[in-house]
Amino acid sequence: MTAGTGETLDPSSVAFTNTVKNSGTDAGVLTLQPTAPIALADLPNNTRVTITYGSDSVAYTYDSTTGAFTVLSSTTGGQPIRVNNFTPGTVVNYGVEVDLPPGTPLSTDINRGFPVPVVASIDNYVTDTNSDGVKDSGNDGTVDATNATIDRVYTGFLKMVKESRVLVGTGPAVQGTDGDFSVADKKPAPGNILEYRITYINISEAQAGTGNLTLSASKVVIVEDGTLSPNNWAIDNDGNGQIDTSNITGSAADSGASTITFFSGQPATTSSSDQTGTTVTTDVTKYVDTVTGVVAPGQSRTFGFKRKVN
Ligand SMILES: [Ca+2]
Ligand SMILES: [Ca+2]
Ligand SMILES: [Ca+2]
Ligand SMILES: [Ca+2]
Structure with a gap:
């Protein structure tokens, strides 16, 4: 096998639609945010990741040395996308746009794609304020369950x-x-x-x-x-x-x-x-x-x- 072509490119943005379902028994607050891949350098430095839900969006830039996603711009005051009152059985669709930077190698040269893990976290409600049998408030700020989805971009496969x-x-x-x-x-x-x-x-x-x-x-x-x-x-x-x-x-x-x-x-x-x-x-x-x-x-x-x- 060869070492590959050595070519690089500035890929266009790739859009994904992710789905998250509350399969638990309580409603809560859902947050959606990107996280670094296990091997930090698997995602190129300065990759832009934008998460959208409804009219909200948060754009991040990735630092492959530290693994940090820094907010570039947002409609949320810099906070992660949040879905309040995410009730059991509910399915939420949200968008993830990945824009790889100039200098990105061909996937066919390095035999892999570029992974963007997105973590969905729920902080469950614990109080039923209106006594209708459904908990509706009182989340404590501590995450109770998470689920990661990996959106993987390929520059040729x-x-x-x-x-x-x-x-x-x-x-x-x-x-x-x-x-x-x-x-x-x-x-x-x-x-x-x-x-x-x-x-x-x-x-x-x-x-x-x-x-x-x-x-x-x-x-x-x-x-x-x-x-x-x-x-x-x-x-x-x-x-x-x-x-x-x-x-x-x-x-x-x-x-x-x-x-x-x-x-x-x-x-x-x-x-x-x-x-x-x-x-x-x-x-x-x-x-x-x-x-x-x-x-x-x-x-x-x-x-x-x-x-x-x-
Ligand atoms: Ca001849
Ligand atoms: Ca690009
Ligand atoms: Ca209630
Ligand atoms: Ca909690």
């Missing part, structure tokens, strides 16, 4: 790594470590076989607990075009009248269910069979792997094909 290796085939011995799959350039000789392997992984979190959304990758299509840079395996780079590698029929395969289609020509736009030849019209110049179904969180699959060096 389907990671792809393309590697190659050299097989002897009918050629000379394979040089150095060229026989091992890696992202490094290889030095194959005529008769050797180049095997390409694209590993694709859904790096998002699998289902944990209940009521969580997960990110499945659907409509995944992997296109490998040997006529488009940085690929050049379907081109006659040395001008000897033959394309430099030829398809090995039957070699294109996905580790899971998929439909693989073949194209010839340069540009590689002519639908073809799984054929082999030494020109762009008689060989395969593009493979398209259309994945069936979804790539579930945590799932890793591969697509590969082999080319003989001419």
Whole structure:
């Protein structure tokens, strides 16, 4: 696997709707506020988190060194969002907006998302002032129960790594470590076989607990075009009248269910069979792997094909 692209970005805000239910037996005062993830640096410094409920909102900025959320602006006098008289059985929906800062890495480079835990706390009422059988006041300022929800932002979640290796085939011995799959350039000789392997992984979190959304990758299509840079395996780079590698029929395969289609020509736009030849019209110049179904969180699959060096 590679160290990743090293790219960073300033992601746009991502909005979540969270739900909290009073599953206890008493009403009370509900408060909603963000809290630091267990590993403080899992959330970038200066991430902005805004919690909204009804017409109230509180915007915070996060300090990844101290783990503190500091109020930037609010309609609540700087206090956390508060829902009074949160009665048993009641469900409250509230909004959480997460704005990651400039310099945020790609999730696919670091194999994780950016977690924003939000804690819902209830301070139960203890007094029934109007004697209707329902407690309605007298909370003591001490929290009686809490529930944390993690809103996790991903900056991409389907990671792809393309590697190659050299097989002897009918050629000379394979040089150095060229026989091992890696992202490094290889030095194959005529008769050797180049095997390409694209590993694709859904790096998002699998289902944990209940009521969580997960990110499945659907409509995944992997296109490998040997006529488009940085690929050049379907081109006659040395001008000897033959394309430099030829398809090995039957070699294109996905580790899971998929439909693989073949194209010839340069540009590689002519639908073809799984054929082999030494020109762009008689060989395969593009493979398209259309994945069936979804790539579930945590799932890793591969697509590969082999080319003989001419
Ligand atoms: Ca941003
Ligand atoms: Ca009452
Ligand atoms: Ca209390
Ligand atoms: Ca050639």
